[in-house]
Amino acid sequence: MLSDRLVTAINDQINYEMYSANIYFAMQAYCDSLDLDGFANFFKVQIEEENFHTSKFYNFLNQMDARINIGAIEAPSNDYGSILEAFKEALNHEKKVTKRIYNLMNIATEERDHATMSLLKWFIDEQVEEEDTFNKLIKKLERIGDNAAALYMLDTELQARTFVPPTTSNAAN
Ligand SMILES: [Fe+2]
Ligand SMILES: [Fe+2]
Incomplete structure (x- = not known):
């Protein structure tokens, strides 16, 4: 059975x-406003990733017979100065998520809750990938600079991104 402290912390993470x-x-909508369909598709897939994370925490609480509470969600920013700025904001956001996952792991470790620790191990690895994805695209965008042709080439490349749900047994949650 999960402690009240862990249930509250995991519910916060669902939010x-x-x-x-x-x-x-919001970032997908920004890219669509610039007619950058590939970048918009990149963020559409990113939304699916995040929905997968939500489901993973949701299913865990459900399996552990804990109550799920859905609260109000803070409004995101809808204005970005450029594609590069949007990606930098996305990376900053992912870094905040990583800190939150580490904090959850600290709580689970303190409480010696091995089931939660096992779940969070998956999220720790996932955050390495999330930060890497944005880091690489920021570097590409910085190299592209004002080169419109290069930007459209990257846009075409990102059009091909699809959401592939992880297939490990732990990830099936
Ligand atoms: Fe996430
Ligand atoms: Fe993420």
């Missing part, structure tokens, strides 16, 4: 994952 999805929804 934060939904907030993450909404941030990427």
Whole structure:
């Protein structure tokens, strides 16, 4: 059985994952406003990733017979100065998520809750990938600079991104 402290902390994280999805929804809309369909598709897939994270925490609480509480979600920013700025904001956001996951792991470790620790191990690895994805795209965008042709090439490349749900047994949650 999970402690009240862990249930509250995981419910908070469910809210934060939904907030993450909404941030990427706003970024998708920003890319669509610039007719950058590939970048918009990138964020659409990112929303699916975040929804997957939400479901993973949701299913865990459900399996552990804990109550799920859905609260109000903070509004995301809808204005970005440039594509590069949107990606920098996304990376900053992912770094905040990583800190939150580490904090959750600290609580689970203090409480010697091995089931939660096992779940969070997956999220720790996932955050390495999330930060890497944004880091790489920021570097590409910085190299592209004002080169419109190069930007459209990257836009075409990002059009191909699809959401692939992880297939490990732990991830099936
Ligand atoms: Fe997430
Ligand atoms: Fe994320």
